[in-house]
Amino acid sequence: MKVNPKFLIMMSALAAGTALAAPAPTATSAGTTAGTVITNTATATFTDPSTGNAATPVTSNTVNTTVTPITGFDIVYSDSSADGTTAAVPATYTEYNRPNTLAGATVVTAYTVVNNSNIDNYVVNIVADTTGTGTAPTSVKYYLKTDTTFANEIFSVTLANGGTKEIVQVITIPTVATAGQTYAASPKGTAPAVTTGTVQFPVYNESSNVNTPVTPAANGDLQFTLATIFIPALTNTPNPNPATGNTVTPPTPTTPGTPDNPVSPPGTPVSTDPTKPDPSTSGYSDPTTPSTAIAQNIAGNNQIAYPISGTTTVTFSNVVKNNNSTLSDTVRLFPTDATNNPIGTLNTTTGVFTLTDGTTVRFLSSTGTALPLDANGYPVLTVPSGGSTPYRTLVSTFPISAIDPVPTTILVGVSSGNKAGAVKADATTTDKIVPPGLQFGDVPNTGTNPDGSLTGPGGNAQTADPSATASTAPVTDAGINTDRTVVFPMIISNTGEYNDTYTLQSDTITFRNKDGTTTAVKVKYVDATGTPLPTNTAGDYFTPVVQDNTKLTVYAVLDVPATAAATDGTSPDVTTPSATADYTFVQKATANYSGAVVTDSVKDQITIKAVGSLAVDKYSRINAAIDATFIGTAAAKNPKTANPKDTLNFAIVAKNNYNAPVKNFVLKDSNSLGTTNVYTYSDFQSASATLTGFGVGAAAYFSTDGGTTWATSVTAASVTAANGVWVYVNTDGTLGTNNAPTAGDVVPTGASVQLDISVKVK
Amino acid sequence: MKRHAPTLLVTLLLCGAVSAFAQGGGPVSLKLSMLAVKTIKIDGKPTEQLLPNPGSVNPGDVISQVISVKNATAKAIRDLPVQLPVPKNTVYLAPEKGLDGTRTMYSIDGGKTFAAAPLKKTITVTENGKSVQKEVEVRPSEYNAVRWTVAELGPGQTLELGYRIQVK
Numbered sequence: 021m022k023v024n025p026k027f028l029i030m031m032s033a034l035a036a037g038t039a040l041a042a043p044a045p046t047a048t049s050a051g052t053t054a055g056t057v058i059t060n061t062a063t064a065t066f067t068d069p070s071t072g073n074a075a076t077p078v079t080s081n082t083v084n085t086t087v088t089p090i091t092g093f094d095i096v097y098s099d100s101s102a103d104g105t106t107a108a109v110p111a112t113y114t115e116y117n118r119p120n121t122l123a124g125a126t127v128v129t130a131y132t133v134v135n136n137s138n139i140d141n142y143v144v145n146i147v148a149d150t151t152g153t154g155t156a157p158t159s160v161k162y163y164l165k166t167d168t169t170f171a172n173e174i175f176s177v178t179l180a181n182g183g184t185k186e187i188v189q190v191i192t193i194p195t196v197a198t199a200g201q202t203y204a205a206s207p208k209g210t211a212p213a214v215t216t217g218t219v220q221f222p223v224y225n226e227s228s229n230v231n232t233p234v235t236p237a238a239n240g241d242l243q244f245t246l247a248t249i250f251i252p253a254l255t256n257t258p259n260p261n262p263a264t265g266n267t268v269t270p271p272t273p274t275t276p277g278t279p280d281n282p283v284s285p286p287g288t289p290v291s292t293d294p295t296k297p298d299p300s301t302s303g304y305s306d307p308t309t310p311s312t313a314i315a316q317n318i319a320g321n322n323q324i325a326y327p328i329s330g331t332t333t334v335t336f337s338n339v340v341k342n343n344n345s346t347l348s349d350t351v352r353l354f355p356t357d358a359t360n361n362p363i364g365t366l367n368t369t370t371g372v373f374t375l376t377d378g379t380t381v382r383f384l385s386s387t388g389t390a391l392p393l394d395a396n397g398y399p400v401l402t403v404p405s406g407g408s409t410p411y412r413t414l415v416s417t418f419p420i421s422a423i424d425p426v427p428t429t430i431l432v433g434v435s436s437g438n439k440a441g442a443v444k445a446d447a448t449t450t451d452k453i454v455p456p457g458l459q460f461g462d463v464p465n466t467g468t469n470p471d472g473s474l475t476g477p478g479g480n481a482q483t484a485d486p487s488a489t490a491s492t493a494p495v496t497d498a499g500i501n502t503d504r505t506v507v508f509p510m511i512i513s514n515t516g517e518y519n520d521t522y523t524l525q526s527d528t529i530t531f532r533n534k535d536g537t538t539t540a541v542k543v544k545y546v547d548a549t550g551t552p553l554p555t556n557t558a559g560d561y562f563t564p565v566v567q568d569n570t571k572l573t574v575y576a577v578l579d580v581p582a583t584a585a586a587t588d589g590t591s592p593d594v595t596t597p598s599a600t601a602d603y604t605f606v607q608k609a610t611a612n613y614s615g616a617v618v619t620d621s622v623k624d625q626i627t628i629k630a631v632g633s634l635a636v637d638k639y640s641r642i643n644a645a646i647d648a649t650f651i652g653t654a655a656a657k658n659p660k661t662a663n664p665k666d667t668l669n670f671a672i673v674a675k676n677n678y679n680a681p682v683k684n685f686v687l688k689d690s691n692s693l694g695t696t697n698v699y700t701y702s703d704f705q706s707a708s709a710t711l712t713g714f715g716v717g718a719a720a721y722f723s724t725d726g727g728t729t730w731a732t733s734v735t736a737a738s739v740t741a742a743n744g745v746w747v748y749v750n751t752d753g754t755l756g757t758n759n760a761p762t763a764g765d766v767v768p769t770g771a772s773v774q775l776d777i778s779v780k781v782k
Numbered sequence: 783m784k785r786h787a788p789t790l791l792v793t794l795l796l797c798g799a800v801s802a803f804a805q806g807g808g809p810v811s812l813k814l815s816m817l818a819v820k821t822i823k824i825d826g827k828p829t830e831q832l833l834p835n836p837g838s839v840n841p842g843d844v845i846s847q848v849i850s851v852k853n854a855t856a857k858a859i860r861d862l863p864v865q866l867p868v869p870k871n872t873v874y875l876a877p878e879k880g881l882d883g884t885r886t887m888y889s890i891d892g893g894k895t896f897a898a899a900p901l902k903k904t905i906t907v908t909e910n911g912k913s914v915q916k917e918v919e920v921r922p923s924e925y926n927a928v929r930w931t932v933a934e935l936g937p938g939q940t941l942e943l944g945y946r947i948q949v950k
Contacts, residue, residue: 051950052871056871060816061814076809080813081814083816087949
């Protein structure tokens with residue numbers, strides 16, 4: 021009689037109703053061992069009536085019959101899980117469905133061969149069935165369970181009537197197995213026929229098995245073990261809770277910044293581009309360089325560092341999470357690219373990567389200590405199953421071009437240590453550095469980049485006409501040189517990779533006035549509409565936000581005082597500047613966030629135009645000296661009538677009304693037009709000169725011979741009608757030939773020479 | 783009066799022709815038959831069929847064992863005990879149908895002692911942690927020998943006795 025053992029076991033487990041471990045499989049023998057002879061003999065004792073002998077024994081004939089063989093066996097899961105599985109072993113079969121199998125591993129699972137026949141020494145041959153395996157295993161072998169060192173591979177077991185044998189199946193996974201591959205195998209039994217000897221029986225295959233009465237065997241009644249190769253389940257991200265480093269609290273921006281709070285967050289105005297977050301979003305400061313703010317875009321899996329000018333190292337906080345709930349993972353860290361392969365040159369002693377552009381990348385623990393290195397020099401990090409381990413990414417010597425810096429982007433890769441094959445990133449995160457950059461200078465002659473070598477627009481100093489009006493707003497046109505306002509268009513070029521605002525130092529120019537006093541004027545900065553930029557309490561101006569890689573034109577503007585003395589066009593920034601040199605001023609732009617400072621390398625220059633006139637007035641008076649009061653009267657210049665022997669006094673007053681000294685000044689009492697010379701009709705009496713507004717040591721020299729010779733006084737005898745009296749003022753202390761004027765003799769601004777001549781009418 | 787039965791050895795020495803009293807010959811002869819009991823359907827009705835001398839049997843098969851007892855003497859024999867063990871690898875099922883069942887006794891100690899049904903035995907059980915002796919009834923499947931006592935077998939008479947067993 022044959023009863024399916026598994027059915028009974030399942031039934032008993034259900035009846036028990038508790039979650040006890042299933043009992044080990046047992047065999048259900050078909051009955052008395054095949055070949056057994058059943059034999060019997062009857063006996064009796066009687067009293068022979070003929071002899072009277074009692075208890076005479078009698079035996080009957082002996083009868084025999086032989087028990088026939090009944091075939092049957094099964095190979096089952098040793099934990100009594102229902103067989104009849106395919107390569108797709110249910111996940112609930114925790115013993116026989118093995119995820120997280122590593123490449124090169126051996127998968128050992130337990131099976132039991134049960135003898136359901138009545139045959140003693142029943143032989144069952146065992147082979148591996150790999151139908152449906154995703155990838156062929158390297159090998160599948162069987163051993164007795166007691167052979168714990170797998171010393172003797174078996175190909176069959178021999179069972180006693182009603183007996184079982186415990187075996188193990190060993191699947192060897194190839195060392196090059198890749199993530200997600202599946203390997204499946206089942207033992208399959210065949211009990212061969214015996215056709216000789218006293219007990220003979222046919223072959224019996226496992227697929228003949230009937231699991232429960234009436235129900236046909238499913239899937240050949242096989243019992244698979246399934247191994248799935250470990251699939252790395254890693255994420256690599258910014259660390260949203262860096263243990264060190266302060267949370268960034270950027271200054272609150274007002275539009276576009278108040279005069280005393282010009283510092284702007286790099287992203288201002290607030291960036292809506294999720295690839296360019298700014299520190300006004302959540303972030304932290306670099307734990308080793310707190311002046312560097314690092315903004316995190318958790319959703320985009322990147323973070324951006326905003327180092328200030330001069331920073332050459334950035335330390336990012338990152339974290340690796342191991343989403344595999346079973347295995348710890350010792351991962352490798354390295355810089356990578358879109359291929360997911362490591363890039364750069366690895367120093368296997370220090371674990372430092374050097375990229376082709378010279379950037380170095382090093383990975384440290386979250387507290388900044390060195391990480392252990394594996395046999396190939398890769399830094400490694402152990403992440404517990406289901407857990408996270410933070411780390412730091414230290415990026416140094418990244419390129420910062422002096423002309424046009426570009427971002428440095430490091431793609432950090434993490435490679436699972438539980439997989440076979442080459443190091444390759446299973447997850448990546450992005451750490452990006454946006455360096456600052458600044459150029460500042462005049463609008464160039466060609467192109468658009470500022471040129472600090474120019475002294476003004478077009479490479480020329482700006483000229484102001486102090487006699488003209490000041491320009492009205494918008495005062496941004498530097499081309500006009502005819503008014504009293506000078507304009508220098510300047511370019512602030514934010515060559516860096518993040519937005520910033522800039523403070524412009526306002527220099528003060530002290531102008532020399534023509535009257536010898538000075539007037540101080542502060543340089544003003546205006547925008548393209550002519551509106552002055554906002555100023556801070558120090559009086560410096562600051563710009564609105566200049567976005568990364570864009571330029572802003574501002575205008576340095578100044579109204580020259582109307583009283584300014586002319587300048588001579590020479591630069592004051594020489595070793596021995598002239599007394600009437602042009603004016604220059606300092607222009608300095610300072611980035612408010614990055615701290616970069618650029619000064620206009622060649623100062624811009626202002627030339628004051630010479631304006632004004634030389635006024636010459638002639639006065640005459642009869643028989644009285646000409647004094648300042650007389651000069652002021654209306655009749656002073658009128659023609660006079662003189663009588664013979666009247667004393668005729670003339671005063672010729674020449675005044676320098678220019679804003680510049682006048683050179684080569686000679687005042688003459690002769691008319692180049694050749695009108696009547698007074699000396700024809702009168703006798704020279706005397707001549708003198710009065711100097712006003714000249715410096716100490718200035719002296720008048722007279723000439724009566726048409727400028728050939730000069731002397732400090734005039735003799736009457738020398739005066740001729742033809743030449744008259746000339747006078748010049750020696751101011752430089754140097755006399756020419758015959759006391760002639762020299763080039764250094766100047767009539768200062770506002771100075772006057774009065775030549776008084778007295779004659780007597782003949 | 784019953785004479786005391788001599789030992790078998792003495793009987794053997796005295797009666798060299800014991801075998802003459804075996805099957806077929808002698809004043810009393812026993813003929814034992816083994817028949818396989820099969821149930822077949824005749825006209826839709828299950829019907830029993832007995833097949834003598836099965837060469838082989840399957841575990842679970844039912845076998846009928848029948849002894850034919852013959853009195854070859856001219857006188858009646860009284861109080862004749864006939865004994866048939868339950869063979870190894872089988873279990874006692876029931877008396878064979880329609881045969882004489884008088885004075886049948888059973889043994890559970892391999893034929894040493896016999897008693898009429900129902901037999902009793904004492905077993906030890908644990909109740910409330912204490913060992914207790916209990917008397918229980920013996921099941922027929924525990925019998926390992928059967929003895930009939932034929933009250934009287936007339937001269938020349940043949941009597942059939944038997945019981946059924948099942949192959950384990």
